[in-house]
Amino acid sequence: MIPDEIEPLARSLWAATAPPEPELETLDGEEETEAAIVGGGYTGLSAALHLAERGIACALLEARGPGWGASGRNGGQVIAGLKEDPDTVERILGPSAGKRAVALSARAPDLVFDLVGRYGIACDAVRSGWIQPAADPASARLQRARLEQWQRRGAPVEWLDRKATAQALGTELYASALLDHRGGTLNPLAYARGLARAALSKGARIFARSRAIAVERDGAGWRVRTRRGALRARFLLLCTNAYTDGLHREMARSLLPVVSVQVASAPLSANLRASILPEGRAASDTRRLLVYFRLDPQGRLVIGGRGAYSARGIRAAQARLRRLAKRMFPQLPDDLPFEFAWGGLVALTEDRLPFLVEPEPGLLLAGGYNGRGVAMATAMGKVLADKVAGVPDAELDFPLRKRLRPMPLYGLRKPLVSLAVAIEELQDRAGL
Ligand SMILES: Cc1cc2nc3c(=O)[nH]c(=O)nc-3n(C[C@H](O)[C@H](O)[C@H](O)COP(=O)(O)OP(=O)(O)OC[C@H]3O[C@@H](n4cnc5c(N)ncnc54)[C@H](O)[C@@H]3O)c2cc1C
Secondary structure, eight states, X not given: OOOGGGOOGGGSHHHHHSOOOOOOBOOOEEEEEEEEEEOOSHHHHHHHHHHHHTTOOEEEEOSSSTTOSGGGTSOOEEOOXXXXXXXXXXXXXXXXXXXXXXXXXXXXXXHHHHHHHHTTOOSOOBOOOEEEEOSSHHHHHHHHHHHHHHHHTTOOEEEEOHHHHHHHHSOSSOSOEEEEXXXXXXXXXXXXXHHHHHHHHTTOEEESSOOOOXXXXXXXXXXXXXXXXXXXXXXXXXXXXXXXXXXXXXXXXXXXXXXXXXXXXXXXXXXXXHHSSTTOXXXXXXXXXXXXXXXXXXXXXXXXXXXXXXXXXXXXXXXXXXXXXXHHOTTSOTTOOEEEEEEEXXXXXXXXXXXXXXXXXXXXXXXXXXXXXXXHHHHHHHHHHHHHTTOOGGGSSSOOBSSOOOOTTGGGHHHHHHHHHHHHHHHHHHTO
16 A cells, blocks of 8 residues: 555655654563553554553554654644634534534644643744645635634634735745644654653553554453554554554545655755745645645755655656745755655545544544644544543543444545546646
8 A cells, every 4th residue: 555665764854853763662472551552643642641641551552663654754734723614624523513623623733832842842843833825716715714714713813915925935826825823833753752752751651663463352341462462451542544554444444545745955045044934834735736835944945745656656746846846936946956755644534524433332543634633633642541531422522423434435546546636636727
């Protein structure tokens, strides 16, 4: 499923600039705990940290190392809200559950910056705001509605006209934008490793290079096996998201993993830095095949967008991003070197909303952030911890369902996604 080309984390900017992984054990033998967690991204790590903070024994199994999946590879854009607008979320989930989910997503960045501060996580976190430039007039109209919906809920969002947008971004490509002061940037892999360190400091156990290979019922609880050991627990939390392997077939079938790729330039000169995103904000536009960009603390331009399922397609997508960078920012020198290129898997869901599901008592599945997971996966980890701690289902900050929603036509996902990407590219070009 995962093309070789996007596998190595070593070539990512974040792997080159994040503090090293904490020293971690590999599971060897059989252990017992209250909550076993599979997957060491933000969802699983935040669940481990919040369980450990409450004094609940937990152990996490990660196939590689913390942040090896999307959490160590993403754009590091901390964004409030979900992929769908607040009114739509409330319509899909119903007024009461919808309100709770919207409120959770709205304050999710608070949680991220609070954890970074409380645990002294060295991840270059800056709460400088997030900009969503409108790629065409139709998106600008939708954005007006988005602005109104968030303002109605008291969120610190504002409208930028053409001049303010150009000034804020350093490109003339967009006619307007939405500025959300709740957002910001961080080094995503450093944040994942920092969450792991924080969880360890509170007594959670984290086993790296310990892939879960089988899950079975064990009396009233669960048993999860690795090649060299097993965990027995009352609760089992599956937090493997887009990287879900054969461990849980239905979870894999409820997610559509799509490839997103990024490139990062060499550090820009001080003059250029002052002209591109001068306030240090993050930006993701409204295209169907959205383009996202930011500077890192060394002034490298980091730009990302949709990739492909083949190694050749991924290389072509990365070349396209380098050309797009030059088109967006004509002030960049023609010979600007790009030092890093990498990619990862984003988990899409059928209703474009995350899920929290308990298909059997004590088995909890969470994921599906649709490209908005830095803040939301952290928040979902806390909800998982609340559930294990005994918070009644009706009081959880995100609605708990009993069933996953399968992705339609799962078997045809690769050709269908490739076709959809080609169509969306045409629509974006035509400004539809
Ligand atoms: C390129 C890219 C750019 C993105 N940009 C942004 C952004 O700027 N802002 C934003 O908000 N969101 C962004 N996202 C989305 C965000 O990164 C994710 O939503 C978030 O990281 C999901 O976290 P997670 O813990 O649920 O999953 P992951 O971080 O993917 O973690 C899942 C983990 O499970 C492990 N695993 C899988 N199977 C097993 C097994 N059998 N046993 C043990 N471990 C297993 C994997 O190794 C992996 O580490 C981006 C995603 C990508 C790929």
